[in-house]
Amino acid sequence: MxxxxxxxIALVGLPNCGKTALFNRLTGSRQKVANYPGVTVERKEGxxxxxxxxxxxxxxxxxxxxxxxxxxxxxxxxxxxxGRFAAExxxxxxxxxxxxxxxxxxxxxxxxxxxxxxxMIMVLNMSDVARRRGYSVDAVRLAAELGAPVVETVAVTRRxxxxxxxxxxxxxxxxxxxxxxxDWRESSATDVExxxxxxxxxLSVARYREPKRSDIVARIDRVLLHPVYGMLVLGxxxxxxxxxxxxxxxxxxxxxxxxxMALGESISASMTEGPLRSLLVDxxxxxxxxxxxxxxxILILFAFILALEDSGYLPRAAYLLDxxxxxxxxxxxxxxxxxxxxxxxIPGIMATRTIPNLRDRLATIMVAPLMTCSARLPVYAxxxxxxxxxxxxxxxxxxxxxxxxxYFAGVVGALLVAWVLxxxxxxxxxxxxxxxxxxxxxxxxxxxxxxxxxxxxxFLARAGGIILAxxxxxxxxxxxxxxxxxxxxxxxxxxxxxxxxxxxxxxLAPIGFNWQISIALIPGLAAREVAVGxxxxxxxxxxDEGDVTLALSSVIASEWTLASGLALLAWYVFAPQCLATLxxxxxxxxxxxxxxxxxxxxxxxxxxxxxxxxxVTLALTAA
Amino acid sequence: MQSSGTExxxxxxxxxxxxxxxxIDAADLLARRLLEIGFFPGALVEIVAAMWPDDDPxxxxxxxxxxxxxxxxxxxxxxx
Numbered sequence: 227m228x229x230x231x232x233x234x235i236a237l238v239g240l241p242n243c244g245k246t247a248l249f250n251r252l253t254g255s256r257q258k259v260a261n262y263p264g265v266t267v268e269r270k271e272g273x274x275x276x277x278x279x280x281x282x283x284x285x286x287x288x289x290x291x292x293x294x295x296x297x298x299x300x301x302x303x304x305x306x307x308x309g310r311f312a313a314e315x316x317x318x319x320x321x322x323x324x325x326x327x328x329x330x331x332x333x334x335x336x337x338x339x340x341x342x343x344x345x346m347i348m349v350l351n352m353s354d355v356a357r358r359r360g361y362s363v364d365a366v367r368l369a370a371e372l373g374a375p376v377v378e379t380v381a382v383t384r385r386x387x388x389x390x391x392x393x394x395x396x397x398x399x400x401x402x403x404x405x406x407x408x409d410w411r412e413s414s415a416t417d418v419e420x421x422x423x424x425x426x427x428x429l430s431v432a433r434y435r436e437p438k439r440s441d442i443v444a445r446i447d448r449v450l451l452h453p454v455y456g457m458l459v460l461g462x463x464x465x466x467x468x469x470x471x472x473x474x475x476x477x478x479x480x481x482x483x484x485x486x487m488a489l490g491e492s493i494s495a496s497m498t499e500g501p502l503r504s505l506l507v508d509x510x511x512x513x514x515x516x517x518x519x520x521x522x523x524i525l526i527l528f529a530f531i532l533a534l535e536d537s538g539y540l541p542r543a544a545y546l547l548d549x550x551x552x553x554x555x556x557x558x559x560x561x562x563x564x565x566x567x568x569x570x571x572i573p574g575i576m577a578t579r580t581i582p583n584l585r586d587r588l589a590t591i592m593v594a595p596l597m598t599c600s601a602r603l604p605v606y607a608x609x610x611x612x613x614x615x616x617x618x619x620x621x622x623x624x625x626x627x628x629x630x631x632x633y634f635a636g637v638v639g640a641l642l643v644a645w646v647l648x649x650x651x652x653x654x655x656x657x658x659x660x661x662x663x664x665x666x667x668x669x670x671x672x673x674x675x676x677x678x679x680x681x682x683x684x685f686l687a688r689a690g691g692i693i694l695a696x697x698x699x700x701x702x703x704x705x706x707x708x709x710x711x712x713x714x715x716x717x718x719x720x721x722x723x724x725x726x727x728x729x730x731x732x733x734l735a736p737i738g739f740n741w742q743i744s745i746a747l748i749p750g751l752a753a754r755e756v757a758v759g760x761x762x763x764x765x766x767x768x769x770d771e772g773d774v775t776l777a778l779s780s781v782i783a784s785e786w787t788l789a790s791g792l793a794l795l796a797w798y799v800f801a802p803q804c805l806a807t808l809x810x811x812x813x814x815x816x817x818x819x820x821x822x823x824x825x826x827x828x829x830x831x832x833x834x835x836x837x838x839x840x841x842v843t844l845a846l847t848a849a
Numbered sequence: 850m851q852s853s854g855t856e857x858x859x860x861x862x863x864x865x866x867x868x869x870x871x872x873i874d875a876a877d878l879l880a881r882r883l884l885e886i887g888f889f890p891g892a893l894v895e896i897v898a899a900m901w902p903d904d905d906p907x908x909x910x911x912x913x914x915x916x917x918x919x920x921x922x923x924x925x926x927x928x929x
Contacts, residue, residue: 292885296878330912331887415873418884436913444897447915451898451908545908545917549900558906558917659906660882660922663915 232273232281233399234315238303238339239323240332241289242664244351246270247381248323249286250676252390259680263313267302267579276391285317291331293338294412296658297582307342308410318399319345321390326356326378327665329363329434333425336372338413346374347393353378355667360437368432382670443665450539451663456546467530468568475522482522486515505701512759513697520570520755523600524685525678527569531562532677536669541661548659554641555648557581558659560590564640567597571807573681575814582658589647591814592824593640595807596800598633601754605798606632608758612783613791628795635799639831696752696805700760704745723748723764737797737833738790738840747803754803788847793840801832859894860904860923867895868928870911880925887912888926 239245250257253272262269270286287306288299295301302311309316322339324332329350336348350356350365369376377393380386413421449455490507497503534540540562548558559581567574574594581587606629614625704723713720719728727745734744742764750757762778782791802808802825811821856871870892873880888894888911897908897915905920 291882294878294881294885296882328913331885331914334885413881415881415884418881419889422884422887422889447897447908453899453901456898541917545898545906546900548906548917548919552905552919658879658882658922659917659919660886661917662886663908663917665915 232283233319233394234283234285234317235319235321235394236285236287236306236317237321237323238287238307238335239289239351240291240325240328240335241662243289243323243325243328243332244381245289245323246286247670247673248349248351248379248387248390249284250672251379251381251387252282252284262302262311267299268576269314274391276395278395280395282394285314290335292335292413292418293342297580299579307339307344317344319347319394319397322346322348322374323351324348326350326353326363327359327361327436329361329429329436330422330425333372333428334418334421336374337421337424340372340374342410345397345399347390347397348372348374348376349390350376350378351381354380354383361435363429363434364432368428368434371428371431382672446666447542447663450542451545456542460543460546467527470530471523471526471569474526478522479519482515482519486511486519501705504705505698509698509701510694513694518686519604520600521682521685523603524569525682527600528566528573528678528681529674531566532674533669535562536667536673538664538666541663544661545659545663551644554644555586555651556589556593556644557583557586559661560586563590563594564597567594567599570599570601570685571595571597571804572810573684575807575810576684578814585651588815588820589644591811591820592647592827593644595802595804595824595828596636596640596643598636598799599754599804601804602632602798604755604758606795608761608779608782609791609795612779612786613788632795632799635796639800643827643831696749697756697759700749700752700756703749704760704764727764736840737836738787738793738844739797739836740786740790743786743790743794747801750803751805753806754798757803787844789840789843792843793836796839797832797836799832800828800835802828856927856929858924859888859896859909859918859926859928860907860920862894862896862928864896864899867893869893871927871929874925874927879922883922883925886916887914894926894928 237245237249249270249272252274254274256274257270257272259268259270267288271283272286273281273283275281285306287303290300290303292300293304293307295304305311306314306317307320320339320342322332322336324336333348336346340346348369350363356362365376365378375393375397377389379390450459490511493507493511494503497506531540534543544558544561546558547561551558551560560578562580563574563577565574566577571594574597575591578587578590578594581590610625610628614628617624619627700723702722703726704721706721709720723745724741726748727741730744730748731739731741734747739747742761745764746757746760749760758778761782765778765781808821808825811824812818815821859868859870862868870888870890872890873883873888892912895910897910899905899907903920906917907920907923908915908917909923
């Protein structure tokens with residue numbers, strides 16, 4: 227069937243109305259996620275075929291309370307619905323998704339949307355939950371009052387969207403030329419009050435009943451939102467999450483490591499020595515391995531984030547932390563992006579789109595790379611194993627304490643930077659929070675799995691490509707040109723990478739970095755953990771082959787001073803050793819200004835931190 | 850008791866206290882968004898939680914939903 231005959235429907239609804247669950251239910255795996263051109267709002271489109279054979283294209287528009295936008299996302303919803311958005315044909319039908327446990331605000335939005343003049347269906351989503359909790363409404367009367375079909379759906383069950391599909395088929399919508407509404411005007415405050423009143427009247431005609439707010443939710447909130455107990459619960463929860471991320475990911479990461487190594491060895495064994503074998507084993511296999519080894523941690527952290535978000539807890543965490551974050555000029559809403567940044571700054575920076583205030587959002591983007599992402603861990607692990615003795619201070623392992631200190635330094639650095647940014651933008655008045663704290667619910671497995679799949683795909687696509695390309699480039703730079711006949715030094719010293727490393731050495735010598743480190747930092751710009759592979763390459767290529775990762779630890783322990791090792795750790799807390807992050811910042815801020823500022827300030831901080839660490843350690847170890 | 854009769858800002862209520870929205874103070878986008886999320890005249894509100902030390906932010910129950918508001922936002926809503 228040609229795509230011009232497909233019907234375009236758009237899902238519109240409040241934030242957290244179960245719109246995405248319905249979208250997933252309708253379209254399953256037939257989804258395309260991209261960005262709207264020129265702006266940084268995610269565009270989610272999918273399709274499904276109705277029993278009649280008719281194809282529907284479904285657009286999942288950003289959640290909004292009204293057609294008067296306060297954020298970029300909400301402006302997109304308005305513009306697409308109005309047919310004003312150049313890159314998006316106007317949908318032929320609007321599916322207004324209402325959370326059946328949240329009807330008054332949804333119905334008010336429906337009345338605003340109805341004024342657009344498009345065919346509309348109102349969906350009472352999560353109708354099973356609503357009934358169970360004691361909500362009731364007469365859908366037939368509501369439809370008569372609203373002048374639009376009203377259907378009940380249960381987005382999380384298999385046949386939950388059938389009623390919607392049947393109604394769409396019944397409406398016999400015809401594909402139409404894209405039009406814009408010209409006589410539309412923004413609602414005034416009086417209009418808003420009028421729509422509230424109209425919605426309330428319709429609900430009373432439709433015999434809408436809501437239960438008294440359950441005592442359980444109120445009782446849970448009394449603890450979870452309490453200034454002391456709530457903070458305690460949050461602290462314990464975060465501790466547990468991080469504990470789980472590291473301990474549960476250890477096994478799959480080991481397996482990936484072992485698998486990648488075994489693959490490299492079997493290729494080595496079946497090929498003759500030469501540039502092609504070297505490219506395959508040291509370039510491509512090692513490059514792919516260095517990307518996928520982070521998937522377990524990213525997936526585990528995101529599984530927790532998605533489950534906490536779905537359950538309704540994450541916005542409450544944002545509420546708890548708003549006060550603290552406000553003192554350094556951030557919003558509580560920054561909590562979710564910053565938490566995501568502990569897995570990887572890229573999804574973290576993309577998650578800042580939910581922050582309505584542009585200044586707040588920029589400040590959050592600027593400090594997101596200071597959260598210790600999982601790509602730093604291999605570097606930290608390597609250096610800690612090499613330089614920090616495995617003994618205990620009281621009940622704590624010294625290595626663990628050092629790792630904690632590095633995490634802590636990143637958070638403190640972020641708070642300081644945010645505070646400085648706040649001082650720089652003097653005069654700017656306070657910002658909005660206005661964050662909904664939805665009622666608690668059990669996380670849905672399908673929503674969770676689709677969310678995880680999206681994150682994994684995004685990480686592999688955005689970070690994977692660039693890391694792999696740079697690993698291959700590194701292999702080339704550190705292999706060619708080959709040493710001249712009769713050369714005595716290690717081969718890499720004659721390569722481009724060796725020359726580049728030597729050229730940079732004068733700049734990095736004051737902070738204790740030798741030429742091997744200087745070389746490793748260059749491919750390490752692709753992604754932080756690549757520096758480990760690069761050091762392996764530098765030392766493995768210049769010495770004899772061997773078990774790279776294990777051998778590397780003992781090599782650097784004997785060849786570097788303690789001061790150099792600690793200086794490199796300090797460097798890694800701050801340095802923007804991740805081109806993919808900078809590329810995402812450029813896209814999210816639509817220009818070079820912010821990625822450039824970020825690069826300069828982070829390298830500056832890294833240099834100062836490494837310099838101080840190096841000099842202080844030298845002075846202490848000399849004494 | 851639901852209302853005490855005297856008008857004051859939403860931010861003045863104590864945790865657990867209930868009141869009825871009288872009017873919204875500001876005429877800008879902030880006021881409209883507060884209206885849109887349910888703080889219209891006649892709506893019943895209840896303070897669910899308040900952060901130490903100066904009740905900023907607040908968690909407010911309104912019209913079947915709960916919202917976290919900063920003090921500055923809650924100052925715009927007059928209740929009785």
